[in-house]
Amino acid sequence: MDDLHFTPSADLSIGVELELQLVRAHDRDLAHDAGDLLARLARRKLPGAVKPEITESMIELNSGIHTGYAALGAELETLRAAVVEEGSLLNLGIAGGGAHPFHSWADRRIFPTERFKQVLERYGYLAKQFTVFGQHIHIGCPSGDDAVYLVHMLTRYVPHFIALSAASPFYQGEDTTFQSSRLTAVNAFPLSGHMPFVLGWDAFGEYFDTMRSFGVVESMKDFYWDIRPKPEYGTVEIRVCDTPLTVGRAALLAAYAQALARRFLNDRGRQPLPAIYMVNSFNRFEASRFGCRGVMVDPFDRRKRTIGEDILDTIAALTPHAMALESMPALAALAEGVRSEQSDAAWLRARFAATGSLADVVRESCTRWKQ
Secondary structure (H helix, E strand, O other), rough: HHHHHOOOOOOOOEEEEEEEEEEOOOOOEEEOOOHHHHHOOOOOOOEEEEOOOOOOOOOEEOOOOOHHHHHHHHHHHHHHHHHHHHHHHEEEEEEOOOOOOOOOOHOOOOOHHHHHHHHHHHHHHHHHOOOOOOOEEEEEOOOOOHHHHHHHHHOOOOHHHHHHOOOOOOOEEEEOOOEEOOHHHOOOOOOOOOOOOOOOOOHHHHHHHHHHHHOOOOHHOOEEEEEEOOOOOOOOEEEEEOOOOHHHEEEHHHHHHHHHHHHHOOOOOOOOHHHHHHHHHHHHHHHHHHHHHHHEEEEOOEEEEEEEHHHHHHHHHHHHHHHHHHHHHHHHHHHHHHHOOOOOHHHHHHHHHHHHHHHHHHHHHHHHHHH
């Protein structure tokens, strides 16, 4: 377990990764220009980082480490503006959203890094189908034991993050009837799902060493779990969110994750239960399919309620933590969106209803990201 050493990070620090769509101007299909765009961005002094992703139709924005959502949002805005500016010089549109509405996965090209080539060799066509776009949220933890505890406790809130970020109702030219279709691509990987129910970092290390001895994994990157520890960063990484249509909403989601983490790390009154994982698949499906109107099972109280109701009650309970973190405006904005049934998925469907064209939906998504 020597190479699985957990490097402590600043308690409750936050950072995000955002996977973005690169769009051709003439037909609004996905482009193959990640290499050219990254080369232009490399000439600029930018906060955070911009990196390649698995296909040449996408890039990933990486923020720096922040203590609050406002500074995080400001940095993401700087990155957004730079990517839009350089993309326009290549005749590229940039868009958020969890999936491109009508691209063909067979047209995708794998970005030529050694790791991505290995993913293609191992997973075949799934690698190209993995051209979906997510937001990952990192939360700093002081120890590996805290990280394992936080993974388990945050799993109960997976349907919240899916519903609040849902932005992929269209896929392969069709309305999927889901709010978020993106997770179906992730689910195809054999090491997706959730972390096993282990208690403590030493127990997790024993699990990891066993899996590695079987030849199933080589590193933490091989696990495509909904939430996973990231020991080299000293964080817990939430991976179920679609990329929102704006960087502002990405910052709101990070603020919600940070407030939840503060609640659990400050108050250990509730301990993880195996039942969290007994209901997780049901809860995440409901969130993907119906968003905030879906139902979820609370594994602690053993009752069903709508995801939207559960989000609103959770935000109310998080008020003292959000006030301490100076993020109450962020949580209030999320709550208002739930009450008014506003979401990125609803916005995308409304644009299609107004235009009748998925190409126009992409065009307007690019405009929204740009503005």
